[in-house]
Amino acid sequence: MVSVPKRKFLIHQLKKARRFIEENFSESIDLNQIAKSAHLSTFHFHRLFKTNFGMSPGEYVTLVRLNKSIELLFYTKKSISEISFEIGYPNTETYIRNFKKRFQTTPNHYRKSILKKPDFNLKTNELDSNQKIRNPFKGIKEIDEFYLCILRFEGKTKQKIKTLYQLLDKTIPLGLYNEGFRFYGRSFDPPSIMDKNDQRWEIGVKISKSIIKNIHPPLEIVKWKKGKYLQIIHEGPAIELEKTYEKAYEYIIHSSQIQIANDPIWEVYRKIPPFHQKTEIEILIRLKE
Numbered sequence: 391m392v393s394v395p396k397r398k399f400l401i402h403q404l405k406k407a408r409r410f411i412e413e414n415f416s417e418s419i420d421l422n423q424i425a426k427s428a429h430l431s432t433f434h435f436h437r438l439f440k441t442n443f444g445m446s447p448g449e450y451v452t453l454v455r456l457n458k459s460i461e462l463l464f465y466t467k468k469s470i471s472e473i474s475f476e477i478g479y480p481n482t483e484t485y486i487r488n489f490k491k492r493f494q495t496t497p498n499h500y501r502k503s504i505l506k507k508p509d510f511n512l513k514t515n516e517l518d519s520n521q522k523i524r525n526p527f528k529g530i531k532e533i534d535e536f537y538l539c540i541l542r543f544e545g546k547t548k549q550k551i552k553t554l555y556q557l558l559d560k561t562i563p564l565g566l567y568n569e570g571f572r573f574y575g576r577s578f579d580p581p582s583i584m585d586k587n588d589q590r591w592e593i594g595v596k597i598s599k600s601i602i603k604n605i606h607p608p609l610e611i612v613k614w615k616k617g618k619y620l621q622i623i624h625e626g627p628a629i630e631l632e633k634t635y636e637k638a639y640e641y642i643i644h645s646s647q648i649q650i651a652n653d654p655i656w657e658v659y660r661k662i663p664p665f666h667q668k669t670e671i672e673i674l675i676r677l678k679e
Contacts, residue, residue, distance in 0.1 A: 398607050400430075400438060401442060401607060402607045403428040403429060403430060404428060404435075404438060404439055404442050404443070405607070405610055406427055406428050407424050407425070407427050407428035407430075407435070407439065407447070408439075408443065408450065409610070409612075410423075410424055410427035410428075411424060411447065411450055411451055411454055412454055412578065415451060415454045415455050415458065415477065415478055416455075416458075416476060416477055416478045416652055417478060418478065418480070419451065419478075421435075421436065421447055421448065424447050424451075425447075435447070451478075452488050452492075453492075454578075455477040455478055455479070455485075455488075456477075456488060456489060456492055456493075457578070457579050458477050458652065459473050459474075459477050459485070459489065459497065460500075460579075461579075462476065462477070463497060463500065463501040463504075464501065464504055465639040465642070465643065466642075466643060467643055470482060470485070470486070470497050470498055473485070473497070474486075476652065477652075485497070523640055523641050523644055524641075525641055526622050526634070526637040526638055526641055527620050527621060527622050527638070527641070528621045528622060528623060529621055530618050530619065530620060530621065530677070531618070531619045531621050531674065532617075532618050532619075533614065533616065533617065533618075533619055533674070534616050535613055535614050535615065535616040536596060536613075536614045537596070537597050537598070537599055537602060537611060537612070537613055537614070538574055538594040538595065538596055538597065538611070538612045538613075538614060539561060539564075539566070539594050539595055539597045539605050539609050539610075539611060540557075540574075540592045540593065540594030540609065540610050540611075540612050541553055541556055541557040541560070541592065541593060541594065541608060541609055541610070542590065542591070542592045542610070543590075543591055543592075544589070544590050544591075550591065550593070550665065551663075551665065553591075553593055554573070554593055554663070554664070556608075557593055557594065557595070557609075560608070560609055561595060561609070564597075564601060564604060564605075566595050566596075566597060567595075571595060571596070572595070572596065572658050572659060572660065573593055573594070573595060573658075573659040573662070573664050574593070574594050574595065574596065574656060574657070574658055574659070575591065575592065575593045575594075575656070575657045575659065575664070576591070576592055576654040576655060576656050576657060577589060577590065577591045577654060577655070578590035578591070578592075578654050592612075593664075594612065597611075614656075615651075615653065615676060617651070617676050617677065617679060618676070618677045619656075619674040619675060619676050619677065620638070620648070620650070620674070620675040620677060621672060621673070621674055622634060622637075622638050622672075622673045622675075623670065623671070623672055623673070624669070624670070624671040624673060625669075625670050626668070626669070627667050627668070627669070628664075628665045628666065628667070628669045628671075631671065634671075634673065635655075635673070638673065638675065642675075648677070649677065649678040650675050650676065650677055650678065651676040651677060651678050651679075653676050655673060655674065655675050656673075656674045657671050657672070657673055657674075658671065658672040658673075658674065659671055660672060
């Protein structure tokens with residue numbers, strides 16, 4: 391029987407592997423590489439990963455790739471072959487086969503069915519010569535790398551508040567909450583499209599490198615990627631946040647100058663609590679280098 395300390399250690403290592411997949415899904419990664427990221431043997435890693443996450447490492451790679459492809463299908467004008475290559479598949483046939491297995495339809499048909507929905511307001515078609523889309527972004531920010539202490543939930547949207555309280559409970563003893571602190575959040579699944587009962591979402595707070603050694607599971611450490619970020623501000627009810635995202639994506643779709651990275655989009659919550667009716671959220675979208 392595995393002792394409690396060892397079990398906690400193993401779960402921590404498995405979460406490292408999960409994050410390795412999420413950060414490298416667009417590359418050609420295999421089981422050996424994923425197991426190595428967790429410092430576990432391939433045989434034991436495969437069994438432990440499936441036991442803890444309910445799917446094999448290969449199945450999770452497929453899930454992450456397909457969820458990212460959903461975002462690219464609806465928020466870009468990229469072709470099926472371009473999307474296939476961008477999410478890490480060696481050919482279009484493999485992508486379509488995996489997509490049909492999960493969604494019982496082809497990527498192209500799925501894209502068309504969502505675009506026809508009356509509640510999908512994004513304008514993805516070519517604009518008339520007299521049509522213009524206003525630039526909703528405040529500008530571009532250059533941000534250096536730093537570290538975040540984060541907590542993740544997977545499931546219903548209403549659990550966000552519960553996760554925030556859990557984060558506070560785990561981090562208040564670390565003395566992180568001085569004047570002017572901010573909460574940071576990000577979703578790994580595209581808004582409006584994915585089932586709201588099956589979302590992966592994280593919330594965290596900025597930390598100094600010196601206290602990383604004091605961070606223990608279920609908390610995880612994430613390094614903010616250095617780069618240039620498009621900045622847009624959402625002010626108003628949190629329930630209307632998706633409309634702000636629609637404005638951002640709409641402008642990106644119709645701008646040939648903007649190329650965004652394959653990262654989840656960060657939100658910086660400027661008001662506490664972050665999901666209040668009169669919230670202020672800074673949305674940061676990393677640009678391709």
